[in-house]
Amino acid sequence: MKTIRSQSSALWCTMRREVYHIVGSPVCLICMIGMPLFAFLFFLSMMNKGLPEKLPVAIVDMDNSVSSRNFVRQLASQQQVNIVSEPQSFTAAREAMQRNEIFGFLVIPPRFEELAMAAHQPEISFYTNNAYFIPGSLLYKSFKTMSVLASGAVVSHVLTSTGVPETNIKPLLQPIAPEMHPIGNPWLNYSIYLNNSFIPATIQLMVLMVTIYSIGIEIKRGTSRRWMRTAGDSIVIAMTGKLLPQTCIFAAVGVLGQSILYGFLHFPLHCPAWHMIFAMILLIIASQGLAVILLSFAPSLRVGFSAAAVIGILSFSLGGFSFPVSSMYAPFKMLSNLIPVRHYFLIYASQALNGYPLYYCRWHYVAFICFAVASIVLLSRLKQALLHPRYEP
Amino acid sequence: MKITKKIWPILRRTCADIYYIWRKEYKMVFSDAGVLVFFFLLTLAYPLLYAAIYNPEVVRDVPIVVVDDNRSALSRQLVRNLDASPNVKVISYCANIAEARQMMMKTECYGILHIPQDFNTDIVRGSQGVVEFYSDMSLLINYKNFLMALTDVTMDLGGELRSAALPIGVSQSLTDIASNPIPYASITMYNPESGFASFLIPAVLVLVLQQSIILGLGMLAGGIREDNTLHLYYDGREHVHNSVLHLIVGKALCYCSLYIFNIVYLFHFIPWLFGYPQLGNQWEIYTFALPLLLSSIFLGMTLSGLVREREASFLLFVFTSVIFIFLSGIVWPRYAMPAAWQWLGALVPSTWGVEGFVQMNTTGASLQQMTRPYVALWILTAIYSVTAYATYRHWISRDMQLGNKGIMDALHDEV
Structure with a gap:
């Protein structure tokens, strides 16, 4: 009983520490709230006509x-x-x-x-x-x-x-007349087509970057030991305490984006709203998991950032939002499975756009969870790096 | 004569200053692995990676299923023709729509062709035979493929039916005239196969150039801030006379000389390697690249004022790549954007760079035809050189107030 209480107080302390960090760092706030909101405004206003006319x-x-x-x-x-x-x-x-x-x-x-x-x-x-x-x-x-x-x-x-x-x-x-039925997007609206994938991909990019930054900066500044001590030397508590406040902020921003898409702009939503909300929250957790995995392999701020930037930017292509994954070469087909937002996109297509039963995208939800689980397995590796911080410029 | 005598020492001092900074910057760049990654690894690897992803260029054989309630010779002919068209592949016949929908849900196919029961009867009776096509809309390119395939196939088959219906003895040419009095020819220029890579990669190349500079300069500036080494650029050497102008010119010369290789690689080698349209005059493209490079460098210097530590460069600037590629108008044409985004785009070198490079490289425009973006880039170069000057001036004056002097000079510099 006592250990549970001390653990929960360690978790609480770590979370409080992280919230102070976020609030005290303008660059974090810009990346977590400013940039995603700008992206919503940018993409949605750019394509507000649906198709380029005239x-x-x-x-x-x-x-x-x-x-x-x-x-x-x-x-x-x-x-x-x-x-x-x-x-x-x-x-x-x-x-x-x-x-x-x-x-x-x-x-x-x-x-x-x-x-x-x-x-x-x-x-x-x-x-x-x-x-x-x-x-x-x-x-x-x-x-x-x-x-x-x-x-x-x-x-x-x-x-x-x-x-x-x-x-x-x-x-x-015209003896034979074809009748086309574009299901879900009869207006051929580009805004519906592109923003449903580009906005989550932007969120994924920012989650990857911020997660890498918030962990890597502790290594760089040599404060990771203090962080671990706050968390009672438990890497699971340390990570949960650090990432949970970020998950909450990103989830709020992500769900705000979804409510603009589906609530305000009335983009097709042929499933219960919570399916998509759930997918957004899982996307954020999976992206955080991916960032932790990257850092576990290369516990350096710069290398972690480089990997996250490559993945985050290439996701816009490898996600198969405009050029289908099925037409890409085999290695890229496999790689696309390692990208969280790819699974979000397939959930969106199956759920919100087409309204199919949840059963058909079960594997994508499983994939999201796999990212989180895989990151937990690698945590012990990261713990060593946190206990012996070494900064490589 | 007197004036020459006066100017000569100033000129010499200026050149010596610039040369000093230039050399110093080389040392900075080559001793910083992170910056080298941005300057060279990023420029070398990204285009290859992107080109490899999009190298299939076109989407072929998108799977569909058929629900044929008619089961006539004609309906089978239609399905065979559709299957034979390059864009579509018929993977299965389904008993009914429910079964076909099941396959859509499993994402085994992306379209359903439904041929109603009285398809053949209608045509024989002399009315239109309607076929229905249901398309998945998660990818617009699939829809486009279906639409093109279905339109072409039904028009061809319709033409055959029509000529079969004409009385015997009417020649083929007469049939053509009767059914198609005004033929048309469609020519897709500059990207004949409408390939994805051929349209996207040239724009990506310009963006890679600009972003690698912005990221690299951001990291350099962050490093200077962290290590407090700014004074090495303006102090501690007799001949360096605190001239900010010499500083930014020297730095710009350093980056320019480094990027000669990158520009040849990006603007010549990559399009050649992947066989993208390359119609332009290469020397004119290099001429065009000069203000693109300079304005990107000065923009990078200006933006680097925001960077407080090395890695913040990633946080601040990676995101902008997504925005800049859209602002350039390669995806969504610029004229169709809201005015605010057109203006914002006009302030980014890559916007004009993409327009100029795509037009020159892909459509074979001459530099003279690209006067507008070319002049715009020179204007941006002028604007951003002023802002870069202001940034460094402000930064240096702050640094001098802090009293950083050339103490480390002896350690760092053996000139």
């Missing part, structure tokens, strides 16, 4: 006939494009693209109307700058739609004039 494009109209001008007007009426110039030649348009004034252009050939009337198949060509992925893809879609519609307009005109009833025209134009 992409600047150019039209090279070499025909200047009634039909071609009509085509240009119809293109201009699309929400996705904004015709900023009408250069006289292909070269001029290409140079505008190289100057980064437009993301694409469309060329209407000379004698367009005449050839179309005479059924000589004049070809519309469009060029997109795919050095920029999102604008390039979106423009491709807009240009293609317009070109197909132009063709369709001519056909339906011809068919109507030959006496085909209007109801039969559509099946003749």
